[in-house]
Amino acid sequence: xxxxxVAGNWKMNTTPEQGVQLVKDVLKNLGHACTSVDYIVCxxxxxxxxxxxxxxxxxxxxxxxxxAEETKGAYTGEVSAEMIASLGVRYVILGHSERxxxxxxxxxxxxxxxxxxxxxxxxxxxxxxxxxDERESGKLWDVVKAQIEEVIFELSDEQYHRLVIAYxxxxxxxxxxxxxxxxxxxxxAFIRKTLAAKFKDAAAKTPILYGGSVKPDNAAEIFAKEDxxxxxxxxxxxxAEDFLGIGKGFDAV
Ligand code: PGA
Numbered sequence: 001x002x003x004x005x006v007a008g009n010w011k012m013n014t015t016p017e018q019g020v021q022l023v024k025d026v027l028k029n030l031g032h033a034c035t036s037v038d039y040i041v042c043x044x045x046x047x048x049x050x051x052x053x054x055x056x057x058x059x060x061x062x063x064x065x066x067x068a069e070e071t072k073g074a075y076t077g078e079v080s081a082e083m084i085a086s087l088g089v090r091y092v093i094l095g096h097s098e099r100x101x102x103x104x105x106x107x108x109x110x111x112x113x114x115x116x117x118x119x120x121x122x123x124x125x126x127x128x129x130x131x132x133d134e135r136e137s138g139k140l141w142d143v144v145k146a147q148i149e150e151v152i153f154e155l156s157d158e159q160y161h162r163l164v165i166a167y168x169x170x171x172x173x174x175x176x177x178x179x180x181x182x183x184x185x186x187x188x189a190f191i192r193k194t195l196a197a198k199f200k201d202a203a204a205k206t207p208i209l210y211g212g213s214v215k216p217d218n219a220a221e222i223f224a225k226e227d228x229x230x231x232x233x234x235x236x237x238x239x240a241e242d243f244l245g246i247g248k249g250f251d252a253v
Pocket of ligand 1: 009168172173174175176211212213214232233234235236
């Protein structure tokens, strides 16, 4: 049985105070939600310390949205994996399409970040996904395969065991256009097959999350698919009720 995960990517939203309130609201209502789900919240760096404190000993874990590719030193404005890990953060999102698109992240820079995350005993949530053009021109399989091979295939077997993948079609992020459950399943199965070419049976244990306009009313259908192990949620993770409502999608599975 693979773990079921609902992770919230808050992106550049909320002040620290609002973020703490949001996570408190999640915790307050979590008792009523499905407990077989691992919830992860990924606030901005500025909130991590407080959010870790508030969630300590609860079912909610904390992730960062990125980390620096270098260990330490003269890199103005960067935040290292060691700094993040020292706060008690367990996950780091890497390779989100917004980072690839706006900040020029490539497989080469992501390999370095992966190394940093593992060196500090955290777990990467590695994002892959195609643009609308790539889907429409039939390049989606090659694009996603390359995103996996160039980064994940560089991992050791030991590192591979601590990995979450998120499939986020770029055309579905923040657009309200959600992939159909069948489109999600088709790509998730392809990703798992790609992973199995190198990591063999271990690929069956890797959680693969779907991301892109997941809402409480479409989560259950997508989560019901065999290779979909949860969601990476943007907009809907900013409301405690919606975030938990998405987790309830697993109740219907
Ligand atoms: P969305 O974002 O749920 O707002 O589409 C998902 C993501 O970017 O992780």
